[in-house]
Amino acid sequence: MIDNPLILLLAVIAAGALLFFTTIGMGYVGSVVINALTRFLARNNTKAAQLAAWDAATLKTFTDGADAPTTAIRPPPLANPKDQLAFFGFVATSIALILIPMSFAPEGRHVSLPAILRLYQPDSLAVKPKPTAVPAAVAEPGKLPTGAAALPAGNAANGKMLFASNGCSSCHAIAKDVKLVGPSLYGIWNTAATREKGVDAKSYLYESITKPNAFVVDGYTQNIMPSTFAQALSAQQMADLLAYLEKDLAQK
Numbered sequence: 001m002i003d004n005p006l007i008l009l010l011a012v013i014a015a016g017a018l019l020f021f022t023t024i025g026m027g028y029v030g031s032v033v034i035n036a037l038t039r040f041l042a043r044n045n046t047k048a049a050q051l052a053a054w055d056a057a058t059l060k061t062f063t064d065g066a067d068a069p070t071t072a073i074r075p076p077p078l079a080n081p082k083d084q085l086a087f088f089g090f091v092a093t094s095i096a097l098i099l100i101p102m103s104f105a106p107e108g109r110h111v112s113l114p115a116i117l118r119l120y121q122p123d124s125l126a127v128k129p130k131p132t133a134v135p136a137a138v139a140e141p142g143k144l145p146t147g148a149a150a151l152p153a154g155n156a157a158n159g160k161m162l163f164a165s166n167g168c169s170s171c172h173a174i175a176k177d178v179k180l181v182g183p184s185l186y187g188i189w190n191t192a193a194t195r196e197k198g199v200d201a202k203s204y205l206y207e208s209i210t211k212p213n214a215f216v217v218d219g220y221t222q223n224i225m226p227s228t229f230a231q232a233l234s235a236q237q238m239a240d241l242l243a244y245l246e247k248d249l250a251q252k
Contacts, residue, residue: 159244
């Protein structure tokens with residue numbers, strides 16, 4: 001956005017000048033084309049001088065008292081070249097108006113009237129989705145179940161956005177052998193499945209997020225990750241985050 005009024009004024013003037021000269025140029029080119037077509041269409045017209053000579057000869061014949069020769073038929077007036085040009089333009093436009101819609105006919109014939117009207121009244125005619133009731137325990141931050149098994153189904157795409165928006169990547173790298181403040185999460189889903197006997201990856205990671213000091217990776221100390229981090233997440237957000245760790249960060 002331009003904040004300088006002088007620059008904005010100059011830009012408006014330049015745009016106006018460009019539009020003006022473009023219009024003049026297009027008008028000039030159009031006139032040249034029209035004149036060229038007019039001359040082309042008038043190439044076979046009887047010239048005015050020829051008609052005048054014929055009229056003079058015919059008049060002289062009658063004034064001399066002789067009959068005009070039966071073969072001396074005055075050439076008929078031909079259509080004005082500009083009228084011909086207008087006619088051809090009308091025919092070409094009519095054909096285009098027929099052929100262009102026909103080219104879209106296979107798809108267009110399935111378009112309903114409400115769909116067409118929706119283009120002009122999108123708010124009033126658009127089909128509004130019915131709101132989906134979300135249990136308070138799922139939507140409210142901090143209301144987490146006691147175990148991962150009680151979480152709703154997660155969305156990995158939403159979890160990826162949560163991972164970025166909550167600053168997880170500033171402490172945890174997702175590349176192999178890259179160490180930041182906390183341990184790398186490269187292949188974390190596979191690694192988590194082997195951390196504690198009898199504990200699956202989802203349950204282990206859920207506990208690691210809700211209770212960061214429950215298990216500390218070698219080389220790191222306790223209290224690096226805030227123990228209140230999970231309190232800012234709802235059950236659905238927690239499920240989404242775990243789905244992202246499973247889908248995108250599992251070692252292939």
